[in-house]
Amino acid sequence: MKLSRGEKVWVACMYVLAIACGLICLLPVLNLFAKSLSSAKAVASNRVHFWPVEFNTLGWQYIWVYTSYLRCLGNSLINTVAGTSISLGITILTAYSLAHPELKGRKFFIYLYVFSMVFTAGTLPVYFQINSYNLINSRWSLILPHLVSPYYTFVLKSGFESVPDSLEEAARIDGASYTRTLTSIILPVSKASIATIVIFTAVAYWNRYFDALLYITNQPLKPLSLLLYEVIKLSKMEETNDEIYGQGLSQTIKDASMVIMTILPILAIYPFMQRYFVKGVMVGSVKG
Amino acid sequence: MKKLVSLLLILCLALGLGLANANADEEIRLKFLISTSTADFEKDHGWSVVQEKAGFPIDFEIINGTEQLMSIISTRQPYDYVYLSGANFKLMMENDALLEIGDLIDEYGPNIKEAITTLWPAVTVDGEIYAIPSTAAQPDSLRNSITARQDLLNKIGWTADKLPKTLDEFTQLLRDIKAAYPDMVPLALANDTKPVALISNVASAFGINAGGNQGAYQLIDGTITYIIDHPNLKPYLEYMRGLYDEGLLDYDWAAQKLADARNKWIGGQAVMVYNSWNGFAIDTMYELYEDMDFSVLPLLEDENGKVHAQTYSGVGAYGGIPYTSEHPAEAIQAINNLMEWDTHRLIGLGVEGVHWEYDENGNFKAIQPAFSEEKNISNVFIAGFYREDIYPTYWEVRLQKNVYMQRCFYDQKASLLDGGERSPIAIAPSTGVENQSALEKRVDDALLAYVNGGEMAKVDEAYEYWHKNGGEDVIEFYNTWYAENMK
Numbered sequence: 186m187k188l189s190r191g192e193k194v195w196v197a198c199m200y201v202l203a204i205a206c207g208l209i210c211l212l213p214v215l216n217l218f219a220k221s222l223s224s225a226k227a228v229a230s231n232r233v234h235f236w237p238v239e240f241n242t243l244g245w246q247y248i249w250v251y252t253s254y255l256r257c258l259g260n261s262l263i264n265t266v267a268g269t270s271i272s273l274g275i276t277i278l279t280a281y282s283l284a285h286p287e288l289k290g291r292k293f294f295i296y297l298y299v300f301s302m303v304f305t306a307g308t309l310p311v312y313f314q315i316n317s318y319n320l321i322n323s324r325w326s327l328i329l330p331h332l333v334s335p336y337y338t339f340v341l342k343s344g345f346e347s348v349p350d351s352l353e354e355a356a357r358i359d360g361a362s363y364t365r366t367l368t369s370i371i372l373p374v375s376k377a378s379i380a381t382i383v384i385f386t387a388v389a390y391w392n393r394y395f396d397a398l399l400y401i402t403n404q405p406l407k408p409l410s411l412l413l414y415e416v417i418k419l420s421k422m423e424e425t426n427d428e429i430y431g432q433g434l435s436q437t438i439k440d441a442s443m444v445i446m447t448i449l450p451i452l453a454i455y456p457f458m459q460r461y462f463v464k465g466v467m468v469g470s471v472k473g
Numbered sequence: 474m475k476k477l478v479s480l481l482l483i484l485c486l487a488l489g490l491g492l493a494n495a496n497a498d499e500e501i502r503l504k505f506l507i508s509t510s511t512a513d514f515e516k517d518h519g520w521s522v523v524q525e526k527a528g529f530p531i532d533f534e535i536i537n538g539t540e541q542l543m544s545i546i547s548t549r550q551p552y553d554y555v556y557l558s559g560a561n562f563k564l565m566m567e568n569d570a571l572l573e574i575g576d577l578i579d580e581y582g583p584n585i586k587e588a589i590t591t592l593w594p595a596v597t598v599d600g601e602i603y604a605i606p607s608t609a610a611q612p613d614s615l616r617n618s619i620t621a622r623q624d625l626l627n628k629i630g631w632t633a634d635k636l637p638k639t640l641d642e643f644t645q646l647l648r649d650i651k652a653a654y655p656d657m658v659p660l661a662l663a664n665d666t667k668p669v670a671l672i673s674n675v676a677s678a679f680g681i682n683a684g685g686n687q688g689a690y691q692l693i694d695g696t697i698t699y700i701i702d703h704p705n706l707k708p709y710l711e712y713m714r715g716l717y718d719e720g721l722l723d724y725d726w727a728a729q730k731l732a733d734a735r736n737k738w739i740g741g742q743a744v745m746v747y748n749s750w751n752g753f754a755i756d757t758m759y760e761l762y763e764d765m766d767f768s769v770l771p772l773l774e775d776e777n778g779k780v781h782a783q784t785y786s787g788v789g790a791y792g793g794i795p796y797t798s799e800h801p802a803e804a805i806q807a808i809n810n811l812m813e814w815d816t817h818r819l820i821g822l823g824v825e826g827v828h829w830e831y832d833e834n835g836n837f838k839a840i841q842p843a844f845s846e847e848k849n850i851s852n853v854f855i856a857g858f859y860r861e862d863i864y865p866t867y868w869e870v871r872l873q874k875n876v877y878m879q880r881c882f883y884d885q886k887a888s889l890l891d892g893g894e895r896s897p898i899a900i901a902p903s904t905g906v907e908n909q910s911a912l913e914k915r916v917d918d919a920l921l922a923y924v925n926g927g928e929m930a931k932v933d934e935a936y937e938y939w940h941k942n943g944g945e946d947v948i949e950f951y952n953t954w955y956a957e958n959m960k
Contacts, residue, residue, distance in 0.1 A: 225757040229739045251849065252511040312544045321550070322534075399541050402506060402534035404514055411537070415511050435739075435757055436732070 214448070221245065221441035228437050244442030252412060252443075253404070258450065260324075261391055261409040265451075268328040268390040269383060275332055276382060280341035281367050298335040308399065315400055326400040327408065331389065337382045344378030345371055380461035384454065391451040409447050416443040501803055502530050506545070506555040507857070508790075509535040510850045518828070519820045519851030526816045527807040529800075533854065539564065546570045549797045553804040556857040557791040559903045562596075562604060565793060566904045572794040575602035577805040584812040585805070588860035594958045595788045595900040605808065606900075608861040609686065609789035610852075610868040613893060614750075615885040616785040617666050617684045619674045621745040622738075622758075623766040629653045633768050640678045640712065643773055647721040650744050661743035662723040663731040668700065668783075669917035670924055672747055675713065677781045677892065678773035679705040685783030687896030688913060690951065697897045697951045701916045701932075701939050710932065713924040727925040745770070750885050755877035767877070769884040772892060780892035787899030792857025808858050817860050821867040823848045829870060837866070839873045901954050906947045912939055 188196065215235045220228050224239035232238050248254050282288050283295060306314075311330065320326040348371055356366045372379070394410035401407060417440055514520045514533050523531060534552075536542055542561055545552065546568060557565060565571045578585050585605060592606035623633055629649050637643040650659040662672070673684025681703060682691055689700035700706055716722050723734065723743070731748055738746035739758055759765045772780035792808065794801045810816060822829050822837060828848055832838040839845075852868075859865075872879040919927075919935035938944075 226760045229736075229757045230761055231740050253513040256513065308540065309544065309547070313548060316544075316548045316550075321548075398537045399544060402536065402541070402545070404510075404533070404535050407535075412511060415509055415537075419509075419511060437736070 214445075217441040218445050220437060221445045223438070225435040225438060228435055244438040245446065247439055248416075248442050248446055252416065253407065254409075254412065254446065256405060257407050257409040257412040260406060262450070264324060264327050264408055265387050265390040267324075268331065269387045271328070272332045272334070272386050273379070273383060276334070276338050276341055276386075277367075277372070277379070279333070280338050280345055281363075281371065283338065284342045284345035298338060302335045312399060321400050322403040322406060323400075324406060327393070327396050328390075330396065331393070334386070337385065341375070341378055341382060344375050348374055376461045380458045384458050387454060388451055409450075413443050413447045416440065501800055502532055503527075503553045503800060503804055503807055504532050504534065504551065505804075506534050506536045506542075506552050508556050508853050509537055510853050512850050514850070514853075517850050517854075518823055518847040519854045522816065522819045523811060523854050526810055526813075526819070528810045529803055529807050531807060543568075546795060546797070551797050551799045552795050553798045553800050554808070554857070555793050555795055557604065557793050559788070559791070562791040562793065563903050563905065565795075566598065566603060570796055571603045572796050572798060572801055573601045573603060574605075574794055574801070574805060577794075577802055578602065578605075581802060581805045582809045584809045584814075585858070588812050588817075588862055590861055592788055592861055592900055594954075595902055596791065598902055598904060603793065605792040605858045606788045606861075607790045607792060607857050607859045608864060609786055610859065610865055611882075612786045612865055613784045613886075613889075613895070614882065615673065615684050615782055615889055615893065616686050616749050617673055617747060618749075618772070618885045618888060619660065619672070619745050619747050619770040620738075620881065621768050621770055622762075623768040624762060624764040625650075625654065625744050626768070627764075627766070633766075636768065636770055638771050638774050640675070640773055643675065643678075643770075644716070644721075647716060648719075651719075651721055654744055657741070658723045658737060658743040659721050659745060660723060661734040661737045661746040662726040663729055663734040663747070664727055664921060665730050666747060666749075670713075670920035671700070671709075672713070673782050674747075674770050674772050676709060678775050679709040679712075680775050680781050681705055681709060682781050682783035682894055682896070684772075685896055686785045687783060687787060687899055689917075690896055690898045692894070692897040697948060697955055699913070699916065699939065699944060699948060700920070701936050701944070702948075706920075707932075710920065710923055710929075714926075717924055717926060722924075727921055750878060750881040755881065756875065759877070767881070769881060769888055771888050772890070780888075780890050782889055782893050783896050784889065784893040786895045788903070789859070790857050811855055812858055812860055814860075814863075817855065817863070818867065820851055820855050821859075821864055822870060823851070837870045839870050841874075844870070845874055897955060897959070898951055901951055901958075906943060906950050908943050909947050912942060912944050912947065915939065 212235065216233070219233050219235055219237045221244045222237035222240055222242060223233045224241050225243075227233050227238035283291060283298075285291070288294070315321060315326050315330070320329070352370055352374070353366055356370045361369065392410055394408070394414045397406075397408050397411040398414065401411065520533070523533075536545075536556065539561060542555070543564065546565070555565075562571075589606060589608075592608060593602065595606045596602055596604040621636075626632070626636075626646075631637075631646055631649065637646045647659045650657070667686065668683050668689035671681060671683035671689060676683040681700070683689070690697055691700060691703055692698075693703070713722070723729070723737075725733070734743075734746055735748055737743040738748075739761075741762070755767060758767070772782055774780055794804055798804060811820065823844065827840065828844045829837050829839055855864075872882055915938055916935045919931045923929060923932050
């Protein structure tokens with residue numbers, strides 16, 4: 186297919202825009218990455234931009250040795266894996282039911298979900314709730330409150346609805362139960378939507394710190410996001426930072442190292458999920 | 474037979490219950506909420522000392538912020554001790570959430586009474602004691618002062634022995650810097666150094682005490698006043714405004730935080746910076762700049778040749794027992810044990826010969842790397858009840874981690890000469906008056922705005938606002954307190 190001149194210009198503009206937006210997101214992260222692996226001298230003299238100058242790993246070593254990084258990393262992994270798996274199971278089941286018009290009271294349920302998207306309880310009522318279930322200082326306080334996201338449920342529901350009825354009907358005629366239809370027909374063709382939700386949910390679990398800030402006082406349960414919050418916060422507090430000075434390291438490098446070491450593990454899941462985005466959703470499922 | 478079996482079963486059950494209860498009585502575990510730390514508690518030497526010496530096993534938990542504290546209090550969770558900043562102490566008092574502990578200290582706290590000498594007024598409200606006052610770790614030091622790149626000053630004739638001592642000399646210094654280094658900011662300033670808008674070195678020349686940690690309250694002829702009522706405030710402001718108009722100050726003053734001001738200085742964009750001795754990477758500057766040297770500027774003399782400054786002093790934090798505590802007496806006993814002379818040293822400093830030793834002058838000297846590695850967060854376990862009589866001495870050992878920081882600290886302290894005074898409200902109860910912080914902020918904002926090119930009308934407006942909206946109550950509160958406790 187040949188593009189007209191106007192279309193070519195249009196495509197070129199799109200490319201430029203896409204690259205510019207990508208860079209806007211990428212460059213600050215690259216800058217932090219470069220700072221975290223540069224010498225204090227290079228950082229102080231503003232010579233570090235997007236590549237480490239006078240490479241050294243002091244910042245990373247500091248976080249690794251002097252903070253509770255490993256323990257927090259373990260906590261974040263557990264919370265994220267458990268949270269994402271349970272959340273995914275619930276979201277799939279809910280979305281599958283809501284995607285079926287024959288579900289009785291479907292509209293009512295959908296309104297219930299929409300209601301909870303619009304109205305949320307404040308911090309304190311939720312805290313009281315969590316406390317009444319004896320979940321303060323429990324891993325579950327970080328997992329349970331976010332298991333169901335109405336938004337992702339609707340995203341997945343739309344995904345399920347976009348699967349042609351004929352596919353599901355064919356399975357039903359062959360005698361498949363709802364469960365069988367879901368696992369053998371619907372899920373395999375909805376991989377892309379599910380992968381999207383896995384990533385969103387996992388990243389949200391990984392990054393969430395406010396819950397831990399409220400519900401966790403037991404140090405061994407601290408997730409990585411809270412450690413990041415503390416490293417940055419303590420560096421800003423004049424009165425209490427007895428513990429951070431004198432390591433021959435600049436604060437900027439410590440902060441940058443902590444940020445990078447927090448996002449790297451979660452970044453690692455993207456390559457695994459990438460292939461689901463690239464593949465077409467419906468490739469070869471309905472023919473003729 | 475059946476009856477016998479039932480009887481036996483009931484007996485067993487009763488015995489079992491009795492035993493279980495007896496066990497519960499024996500094992501008391503205390504729950505302490507302390508300031509958060511990025512390192513694992515159990516790895517620190519201080520933690521093991523506490524567990525061994527407190528007399529009770531203590532579970533240390535972290536407090537992340539005010540929201541969390543208030544949630545914990547409102548859900549009545551049974552903590553036995555809580556570390557409190559000044560603001561949180563105030564909040565706890567407003568919510569009646571702290572236990573009155575005077576009697577408990579009388580009964581179980583001989584070490585506590587012995588170790589704290591002057592700070593009790595800070596926690597005494599209506600004659601009752603509501604917390605243990607923990608001394609500021611660096612009492613009688615200067616918190617904020619101007620630090621200069623001496624290497625650059627040397628090149629324009631302002632050598633270390635000729636640094637400015639009067640306002641005229643200071644103005645001349647700034648002009649010389651501006652002329653010699655037109656691309657650099659002569660003096661980097663931040664909007665979050667307290668008291669806001671008051672530069673200790675300059676304020677000194679106007680007889681205004683600044684540079685401490687206690688806000689802008691001044692003692693004039695035996696009466697406490699807020700800065701807005703200081704007779705020399707306007708001359709000070711006008712002088713600073715003159716510098717601003719000449720382009721001798723930092724145009725980002727009103728917008729920039731201390732970290733940014735320091736980065737300007739460290740990165741070679743500023744010749745001087747107004748900041749504390751703490752936390753900046755002077756050693757990096759020694760790597761960066763050939764001939765690098767720094768100096769702390771003197772406090773400028775007033776017309777009588779005297780210098781003035783507010784020292785860093787008073788209470789640094791508070792140790793309170795929440796009203797929900799299930800073991801208040803045991804908590805006080807544990808704190809009392811941890812404040813015992815030798816135990817306190819073991820936590821604060823470590824083991825002689827392992828973490829520290831005496832130097833040739835008989836002062837404490839840190840043994841590295843053991844001190845940094847094993848004692849790095851030891852202070853958090855006792856942060857709400859430092860011994861007033863000795864902890865500051867232990868604290869100074871921490872300065873030895875960085876030789877430049879140490880020099881900066883002592884140079885700043887030396888610049889006080891005989892002009893350093895504690896704030897008149899240094900040990901006043903921080904419960905204060907209801908809208909006090911809002912009032913203070915209004916005044917501070919107006920002062921900062923004026924020295925950054927704003928209008929004097931705003932300062933006058935703030936003056937009116939202060940007096941009409943409760944400022945006088947604040948002043949009355951402090952003066953009444955002062956008359957009762959300090960005279």
